[in-house]
Amino acid sequence: LIETVTSSYDIVARHYRLKRTLLGYDELTDYDRYAPLPIEGVESFYTWEQARDIVLDAYHTFSPQMADIARKFFDEKWIHAPVRPGKSGGAFAHPTVPSAHPYVLTNYTGQARDVMTLAHELGHGVHMYLSGQKNGLFALYTPLTTAETASVFGEMLVFQDLMQKEPSAAARLKMMFQKIEDTFATVYRQVAMNRFEDGYHTARRQQGELSAEQFSAIWMETQKAMFGDSVNLRDEYSIWWSYVGHFVSVPGYVYAYAFGELLVLALYNLYREQGADFVPKYIDLLAAGDSDWPDKLLARVGVDLNDPNFWQGGVKAIEELVEQEEALAREVYPELFA
Ligand SMILES: [Zn+2]
Structure with missing residues (x-):
């Protein structure tokens, strides 16, 4: 490496x-x-419904099973998305016990970056969900080395999709710059x-x-x-x-x-x-x-x-x-x- x-x-x-x-x-x-x-x-700005459809479509193209699990997060309200006074910033997914389900927190403002963050955190959510079902409590928490396996992957799927849909070359350039600098940072x-x-x-x-x-x-x-x-x-x-x-x-x-x-x-x-x-x-x-x-x-x-x-x-x-x-x-x- x-x-x-x-x-x-x-x-x-x-x-x-x-x-x-x-x-x-x-x-x-x-x-x-x-x-x-x-x-x-x-x-471009994306409504919450648009963001949901973009993420689920990109997941579905890759794997219908992953999309079905991600859809549960929307349907069963496992995501807290609006920006609220006093709410913690950033975004994360958090597992619970395997008999329950993980939660996702984001602060959604409709930018392309927020759509990718949503895809990222749902990747964590799907990962935790699958791992919790298969392994139970003791192998549920992935270590840092493999923790991003679903999140960064899901984010990449959505990034490619957004790039294809974005009509403005200038907007695509801006998104690409951000993506590359994030990737360099990591x-x-x-x-x-x-x-x-x-x-x-x-x-x-x-x-x-x-x-x-x-x-x-x-x-x-x-x-x-x-x-x-x-x-x-x-x-x-x-x-x-x-x-x-x-x-x-x-x-x-x-x-x-x-x-x-x-x-x-x-x-x-x-x-x-x-x-x-x-x-x-x-x-x-x-x-x-x-x-x-x-x-x-x-x-x-x-x-x-x-x-x-x-x-x-x-x-x-x-x-x-x-x-x-x-x-x-x-x-x-x-x-x-x-
Ligand atoms: Zn992550």
Whole structure:
């Protein structure tokens, strides 16, 4: 996984070079990384009913069984969606005991992103539902490594569907930018942070206690490896490692996070290659919940986690998004590429 991702860092640089062009800057600095594109007023809005139909249709095209389970969440009112004073922000799905059912919370405002969030949380919901039915309480809770198997997958199905339906190329470009930056945050950024984590643990073993400056030097080295020359990292950026609590509180977290995300993208790539044959294997994988180690569960669906080609499939899915993004940018801003 690490080798596959670090040897494809140029995908990250490609995206940020494009962003620099679209923002009209000579160089992109670290604080520009998350700047929105100057595209306003092109987004489509979706009513709750439209969102429900989009999500259920996309699920149904993949697997009628998954759609039937997701439909229960709407029909039986297991989702709390309106924005209310005092309600917690964000979105999540929460399991209960297997004899009851999971719940979903979102704060729905009708943007494309909210539709994808709904698809994401319903993926968790379906995963919990299947796993709860098959395993009972003790294997119901999936660990971080496989927790996103249904959520990110469902989100990807809906993303592709929304992209097809969106008539405005500018709106599609904006959605694609968001999707790519979310994906970078969950795969590439986590892997670069894993290289940092590995780097300072190794240095600590070899050199003894490290100073903050030494941490910063390892941080900059591992971040520069990812961004290449696409983003100018100021000296002030070198202290950013200190805001990531996981390095102290949950060592290894960033690896598990990247693993979980790239796993799903690689599975999504298998679905594109295998089509309908992939679907029952995938449903079995969800139903297996936490009943065995991830490598054992995946071996049952014919996936070898030690095979670089499998991970390469996930990277390929990301690279294709960047290719589509570049094509969209040329379509929306032909003058910038003349
Ligand atoms: Zn999630």
